[in-house]
Amino acid sequence: MYILGLIRIGGQLDESVPLPRALARGLAAQKHSGLPLAKVPQNARKASSSFGDDQPGQKHHSGTLDSSSAWCAKKEDTAPWYQLDLGEVGNVAGVMLAARSDCGQWVTRFRVELADSEDGPWTSADDGREFDGPSFANPVRAVFDNGSQLARFVRIMPVSHRNHCSLRADVLLASADPDKPPVIVALGNFSVGDPFEFSTPEVQTDRMLEEQHLAMLQAKLSSLPPKLQHQVASLSTVQGYEKKQLQSQALDEIPVCGLDSSLDSSGxxxxxxxxxxxxxFKHEFFSWTNTPRCENCGSSETKTVGRADPTPEEQHFLANTVEVAACSKCGHQTRFPRYNDPAKLLQTRTGRCGEWANCFTLVCRSLGYEARHVHDWTDHVWTEIFSESNRRWVHVDSCEAALDSPLMYEKGWGKKLTYCIGFARDHVVDVTKRYTQSLEELMPRRTQCSEEELKKALSAISEFALDRSLIQYPEPVAAARRILLSERAAAEATAHLPKVSNAAEEVGRTSGDAAWRARRGELGSSEAAKQKALECSESGLEQAMASDSTMFLVFLP
Incomplete structure (x- = not known):
């Protein structure tokens, strides 16, 4: 169980985070929550401009806090403002701002002006102070330090923004009501058949016995191609996600209440x-690194010039590769360790697809999703989560903010896929079929091993993973899990190829520098896909999906 505030998790209710500290965090998160909202209606709102010249109430001019979109200024609007009319003079204590709900766009800094008449004069709140904007998941209550002011009209003046100038807003009125109490939320597994429980003590395994079992597995794989033998290392990565201390560390970073309050659960x-x-994860938590900023002068004008051996500290955090970038301004060389330790990635919060998928899969496991770490042998990595309501595994690519769009690599990026292998803590499976519309065209490209060799390797690794994951559970629980996995595997094996695509799957790759994407041949399978990819470079696939009503693929015979 966790005690949560509106900003982030307050802390785990166990010995690692004392209850008084968790309560203090929760109380701090609820500061000013007792101030009532004016709930200014849509017809009492105006703006300097609106994207697409939308009228109040239309998609890009719907700035109420419960809006499914937001108010979005025109790109060419250099001095945007958003106005709320209370209808009569009121005692204004501040404003509440939120990000656009259907896309990663929000105001990062803003000022507030007030007036009794729409014609002015306008007075700057707190002597022109710039307030911090919301984050993607969490609204912000901007309360005036100089006290409440009497006014009828309130104007929000964005100073800076992320991706596009968009906001949802309302006015906070002065009140003597106390702050709301902290929110207590119990987190459980999303999957009924997942036996993992955070409250269950971890069982210390016999290290010697584990090494013996691993040696037996390696013996089974010894006659197979080296590529297949090396798949065992990928299994150890996902099994590491089950460490409770690591999951607790991840949970401390996730704004659960903010995400929960913003979602539409109709699907x-x-x-x-x-x-x-x-x-x-894409817009607020993790960042993409093409080349690192110069650690000497801070310039972003750096270029990769080679590689270096990892230091002992970098090796400790599983950095097998270290890239070196030279600054074009000062000549200084900056190291970019490619960390594989998810605990370290929770701190650095940057990288490319390998780091993104590694950290995001951990985040999914910490929230109770059954998750797979999927390796594409043509050089990409992503996540799959099991959907209990849909009774199937669902594709998630954190680099693109893509959900259930498995054909995006083949149809949008133009990749020639070969092998896509999914690693979970208790099974390993070839999931390639889910990511192609023509298995017949794909199969001739699978030349790195025979199908029998692949089947033998995955079967051996999967058996090892299952035995190891169930060692801590009593036999009835272990038996039930084996039956469930067998039933799921049978259903997955007989599932038909995807036939209907959504708009997101017609877009080229949006993550990474455009030149880098082009060199990899992933910018787009067509000119239209390339153009869409360039248009969505900052916001991922959300812009494409916003105009598409297909939320899930249809699998047809």
Missing amino acids: GYEIAFMRMLVRW
């Missing part, structure tokens, strides 16, 4: 929450 709660989670 199933676990999918709706995942949609918000992957957007938060």
Whole structure:
């Protein structure tokens, strides 16, 4: 159980985070929550401009806090403002701002002006102070330090923004009401058949016995191609996600209440929450690194010039590769360790697809999703989560903020896929079929091993993973889990190829520098896909999906 505030998790209710500290965090998160909202109606709102010249109430001019979109200024509007009319003079204590709900766009800094008449004069709140804006998941209450002011009209003056100048807003009125109490939320597994429980003590395994079992597995794989033998290392990565201390560390970073309060659960709660989670991860938590900023002068004009051996500290955090970038301004060289330790990635919060998928899959497991770490042998990595409501595994690519768009690599990026292998803590499976519309065209490209060799390797690794994951559970629980996995595997094996695509799957790759994407041949499978990819470079696939009503693929015979 966790005690949660509106900003982030207050802390775990166990010995690692004392209850008084958790309560203090929760209380701090609820500061000013007793101030009532004016709930200014849509017809009492104006703006300097609106994207697409939308009228109040239309998609890009719907700035109420419960809006499914937001108010979005025109790109060419250099001095945007958003005005709320209280209808009569009121005692204004501040404003509440939120990000656009269907896309990763929000105001990062803003000022507030007030007036009794729409014609002015306008007075700057707090002597022109610039307030911090909201984050993607969490609204912000901007309360005036100089006290409440009498006014009828309130104007929000954005100073800076992320991706596009968009906001949802309302006015906070002065009140003597106390702050709301902290929110207590119990987190459980999204999957009924997942036996993992955070409250269950971890069982210390016999290290010697584990090494013996691993040696037996390696013996089974010894006659197979080296590529297949090396798949065992990928299994150890996902099994590391089950460490409770690591999951607790991840949970401390996730704004669960903010994500929960913003979602539309009409399509199933676990999918709706995942949609918000992957957007938060892309737009707020993790960042993409083409080349690192110069650690000497701070310039972003750096270029990779080679590689270096990892230091002992970098090796400790599983950085097998270290890239070196030279600054074009000062000549200084900056190291970019490619960390594989998810605990370290929770701190650095940057990288490319390998780091993104590694950290995001941990985040999914910490929230109770059954998750797979999927390796594409043509050089990409992503996540799959099991949807209890849909009874199937669902594709999630955190780099693109993409959900259930498995054909995006083949149809949008133009990739020639070969092998896509999914690693979970208790099974390993070839999931390639889910990511192609023509298995017949794909199969001739699978030349790195025979199909029998692949089947033998995955079967051996999967058996090892299952035995190891169930060692801590009593036999009835272990037996039930084996039956469930067998039933799921049978259903997955007989599932038909995807036939209907959504708009997101017609877009080229949006993550990474455009030149880098082009060199990899992933910018787009067509000129239209390339153009869409360039248009969505900052916001991922949300812009494409916003105009598409297909939320899930249809699998047809």
